[in-house]
Amino acid sequence: MKLSKGANAPVPTSLLAVVISWRSEHAVDAHALLLAEAGAVRTDRDLVFFNAPRHMSQAVTLDQEPAPGTARLSISLPRTEPEVARIVVAGSVDDGTFGDIADLTLTIEAADGPIAQFDITDTDAVAAMMFGEFYRRDGQWRFRAIGQGWASGLSGLVTEFGVTVDDPAAPTPDRPRPAPTALPQHRSSTSPARQRVSVGGPTDATPPRQLHHSAPSDQDDQLGRSRAVDLDRRRHGIDPPPPPPPNPERADWHSDPEHPSRVRWWDGAEWTSAIRARPQPGPRDCARCGNPRRRKLFGGLAPCERCESEIEEFLTHWHTQAWRVLTAFGPRGAEWAELWASLRYQRIDEGLGRAALRDVALTYVERLVAFAFADGEIEQAEYEAFEYAIEELALSGPLVEDLRRRMYRGHTLSRLRGGDLPVVRTPGLHLDPEERVHLDLPAVHVRQLARGPKLTDGRLIASNKKLRFVGTDTGTELPWNRVVSVRVEQRTVVIAATSARGGATFDVDDPDYVAAALEGALRVAKRLILTPGQRDTRSIPQEVKAEVWQRDGGKCVECGDGHYLEFDHIIPLSRGGATSATNLQILCRACNRAKGARI
Incomplete structure (x- = not known):
């Protein structure tokens, strides 16, 4: 689909690639800004550019080694945080203007090929341009082609959306404010990182990003507002930072690029000051700390007592944090990633974490199923969330397979009721014209x-x-x-x-x-197809489900069972019962069937 300036089109809520291509000796740098409903960034971390190529939510990533004559952004719309209402796609030119660029084209690609194309013509002699934006509309994502130039350059463009830009030479009465500095043409993975506000380096016992779920303090908010972005990569006298590790989106221990004899913590965006000596365990040593392990009386090696005690103590608190993250955010997003990063920081195998998490993971999945079946309609988003949770939490077994079959059948029946019907062959049956x-x-x-x-x-x-x-x-x-x-x-x-x-x-x-x-x-x-997201009178609001689940402890109020749970109207709808927290209760499938329509 070709878009003209000002036109918009729906895009699938999936992983998309935005490719900017051109024909010129000049280079175009691609950028993205994640905007809240008010039309501004929440913090300067919502700007993705050459010195910060990956957003902390993993929703937007800048390809630092694109094909010649192209710039590329990967945009994962499912990972975009609910507070983000728009994703602006912009670009800038060094040592020239967009008036010098020929055949400038923006292409949006999905997994199965291109879905939209915007040929940007009649460009002005400006150094920065807003190509277009992704935005939410009625629960769906759309893309709008804009093609608006910015005479004040990239610094003026990002400042317009609330980003604080470092000014290396503040104006004085003797020295007026200089014009925006042009950005260097050549991309380099060794460019100086953007200036950051220091929030304290990590210690040996604490991960660089401490996992917490309390509201941000006034000091944290002040630091977030005062964070400044350095758009000039030609800082003289500053050594370039070490290159990122092979898998830069994953926070983990890696070989220190400055001292190969030790390991250094990469937090998913930059190298931190947390370092450790590289363990060199032998066949009889602990793989975590490198200390010798005791021999068992009847052969074999005993676990390292020190590490075993530390891991058990850490997992006790980590288990509680994991349940809070699951119930609040689900098994995805920045909070979920930080949860597992804290485990890796302690050098604890993820298999131990998943084993410790199995009980709460099953409870979470049971909760998903009960919430989905509360109104008898299994939407596509609910079914995909269930399948994603099963895979992410690495759950298996008879109970999980039974829940999977139940969700699949519920989703199939919902699709049939919504009008997604199969077409079957009926040899020998006389059909009317256009009858299926x-x-x-x-x-x-x-x-x-x-x-x-x-x-x-x-x-x-x-x-x-x-x-x-x-x-x-x-x-x-x-x-x-x-x-x-x-x-x-x-x-x-x-x-x-x-x-x-x-x-x-x-x-x-x-x-x-x-x-x-x-x-x-x-x-x-009869043209009675329900619009997407529309529910009938049986629909239970999400906050009411959460209140009833919390009140009843996630168990059947009759027998105390924690499996195959359903929401039940104490006074049935057929007898005038209301869909309210006081008229709802949690029952297992057996108790709900036994109750039927009785009060």
Whole structure:
């Protein structure tokens, strides 16, 4: 899709690549700004540029070695924090202007290829330009093509969005403010890093970024506001920083580039002052500290007592932090990354952390499932969040597989009810023009007569035009405009209709699936498809779910079981019960089935 200036288009909420290409001897540097709802950055860390090529949330990354004649940004929209409303994509030129650049093009690429292209023409003689922006609209992401130049250069552009720029030569009465300094043309991984506000170096016992969940203090907020970005990479007299490690987005211990005999902590953005001597353990030494391990009486080596005690003590507190992060943010984002970084800082194997986390991880997944099924609709986002959590938490076993099957079936039924219907082949069946069959399966037509129910075997066929039943000695048709509702009642599918003879009742092998497919076909025929995110009256607000879950302790209030949990209306909706915290409770599946519609 080609975009003109001012046009916008939807983009998938996934990992995208923004490629700026041109034809010129001049180099274009790409930049990104992550803006809050107010239209400004939250802190200077929300600017991604050549001296800070990766955002702390991992949502935006600048490729430091792009192909010649290109600049590239990787943008992960699922990782973008909820507070970020817009992602501005900009660029700047050194020793020239955009008027000297030919064939300037911005291309947005997804996993399966390009999805949008913006040819930027009629550029002015400016050193900085805002190419476009990603923005949120009705729960979806869109991209708007802008192509606006900035006469004051890159410093003026980023200052416009709230970034504080270092001024190496402040103006005085004798010395007026100089014009914005042009940025150097050549990219280099050894360029001086941006100036940072020192917040104290790490000690041997404390990771550089201490994990906490309290609100930021006034001092932290002051430091965040006073952080300044140095846009001039030609600082004289400053040694360039060491190059980043091979996997720069991961905080970990790496060989110190200045002293290979020791290891140094990389915090995911820069080298810190935390260093350790490189352990050289032998086959009988502890791999963590390098001290000799005791031999067991009957052979083998005993664990290192010192390390075992330290790991056990650390995991006790880490376990509590992990549960807070899971319930507040889920297994993703900066808080989750810092949780595992603190484990690596203590040189504790991640396998031990996952083993310690298994119980709370299972509880978290059970909570996800219960919240998803609270209103009977499993949306795509809920299903993807569940699958991501299973993979990220490395969970397996019969319980997990049962939950996975339940979520898959719930998601399938929700898609059917929403109108995402299969198309099946029906050889030998005469169809009307443009008629497509969505369901064709054995069924028993149940008719209540004075002498008792009459059962007729046959086939139930549902298309986009009508509902048919073809039996051995009878047949019936119901156009969708005469159908009022579809429901499951005592393991049968009940069709209510406006015809004189009423609806019909069918006994099928999987009534829930059949009812969901028929409801979807009815919605398509009557144009009753729900808009994305719309829920019916059974919908329970997220904050109410959290309140009820916290109050009931995440367990069944009847038997105390912690598995297969569901939200139950104490006074059923069918009897006028409200969807409120006082009328909701947590029940396991067995207790909920036993309660039924009783009060």
